[in-house]
Amino acid sequence: MVRPGGRSARVQEAVHTAVRELQAELGRAELTIPLVAARAGVTPSTIYRRWGDLQELLSDVAVENLRPDTPPRAHGNLAADLRSWAEQFIEEMASPVGRAYIRDALLGAPDGDNAARCSAYAAEQIGVVLARAAERGEGAPGVELVLDRVVAPMMYRILFRPGGLTADYARGLVDDLLDDSAAGR
Amino acid sequence: MVRPGGRSARVQEAVHTAVRELQAELGRAELTIPLVAARAGVTPSTIYRRWGDLQELLSDVAVENLRPDTPPRAHGNLAADLRSWAEQFIEEMASPVGRAYIRDALLGAPDGDNAARCSAYAAEQIGVVLARAAERGEGAPGVELVLDRVVAPMMYRILFRPGGLTADYARGLVDDLLDDSAAGR
Structure with missing residues (x-):
């Protein structure tokens, strides 16, 4: 559209x-x-x-509500930036309001781009965090890997496996990813 | 129910x-x-x-259609078992029919257990694979970690980030998980 x-x-x-x-x-x-x-x-x-139809309209509004209105907060290093982004993401998305938006976004036309827009927003925010790391000369994983290791598990559990969706869980996903990336370098 | x-x-x-x-x-x-x-x-x-209502009935039928009817194939070692399970999972779930079932399953009552049943089926199958590894004395990650590292990325991309959902991608998720687990031991 x-x-x-x-x-x-x-x-x-x-x-x-x-x-x-x-x-x-x-x-x-x-x-x-x-x-x-x-x-x-x-x-x-x-x-x-x-x-x-109404479902498609509600889906469009939901995606718009999920659009981040500020860049991720900057804390001076990759681990802190990613942790704080992931904590905020889980807090917003796992809330009743966030869940309702995600559900509505997914209810749009299956061949539409509403759900893909949600993922593009997350990728954009992560891209900002990783670009800051690159400017500081810090080694960092790629955007797709951060989506797989940090965003995907949170969204999977929000949709399919409720419970345990805490800030600790979000931080753990980030720390495990950065540990594994560092070990692999 | x-x-x-x-x-x-x-x-x-x-x-x-x-x-x-x-x-x-x-x-x-x-x-x-x-x-x-x-x-x-x-x-x-x-x-x-x-x-x-009809939506809840369709959701119930969809989850039933997603129920695995055989245990995961056995190949004699953890890596081969997990790879083959993940390949089959992505092939089924990323197909048009699989996507329609997942969508229907998620459209059930938000406080219902239909989506959770999908995740329970995956956890059960993975549990069988990991139990076989344990019997052979192979070191293996836990079920929740396999869900986060292998199942979640596939489902996230099926729902939010279509494209690139190949058997290679599924195998890569398994291999990266097993490499990282081995390095951490």
Whole structure:
């Protein structure tokens, strides 16, 4: 889905805002496309044309809610940066609100790009952390390896194996990865 | 959900079979609970009472379809057993049919146990592989570590980061885990 500026961007913002407000006011079981359209000041057919159905719209809003709005905090070394990023990630994603967003994101069209956007956000944040390490001359694993070793286990457990999703667990994933990477060099 | 034998088990089997047949004949968009009930020879209210809605029923059938029906193949050593299990897992789960089952499984009630049952099946199979290694006196990682290092990355990429899901990738996850475990001992 292309998201140019101008009218299209204004429609998207109005519709997303309407969804967030109505979810908060009415709960998500009460949401309908006509309600969202009325609140956003657009016609229902505008929404159907652009998003197809309510599930796809909720998926789009969820992914937008999962978009990080700040770069990862900087602590001066790779281990501290990655640990703090992973702790924040698990805290946000394993929360009831985070779980609901992940679930909604996955409920979008199977061939759509909503779920892939979630992963791209994580990859981007990790890329920032690794670029800082490279600037300092620290050895660091690649982005894909960090996704496999740190992000994937957290998301797998959030979706399939609830329990034990603590900051300690997140830190342990980072420490094990960095230990193994150091041993392999 | 308790699944005792007798009438309850027969109802479950009839309803599951009806869902599978109707999905194959009509496609899943055409499925309704009254249609499933008629094919299974039960009343719609029996289905509503037991599963709540169509999404929950489809989720239950999907998890049942994901249940392994044979123990992992035995090749005489841990590396070969784990590699062959991971290759088969990625082949099945990353296929269009596998993806549809995983998606359906996740669409069950968020507080339900359908997704957890998928993970329990994987843990059980891995447990068999690790028990064989222990009998042979081979050193081996624990089940939870195999889930984090082998299963989680495959499932994460299937759901969030499609592409690159090859048998080579699966084998690489196993080899890296066993190398790191050996180095740590």
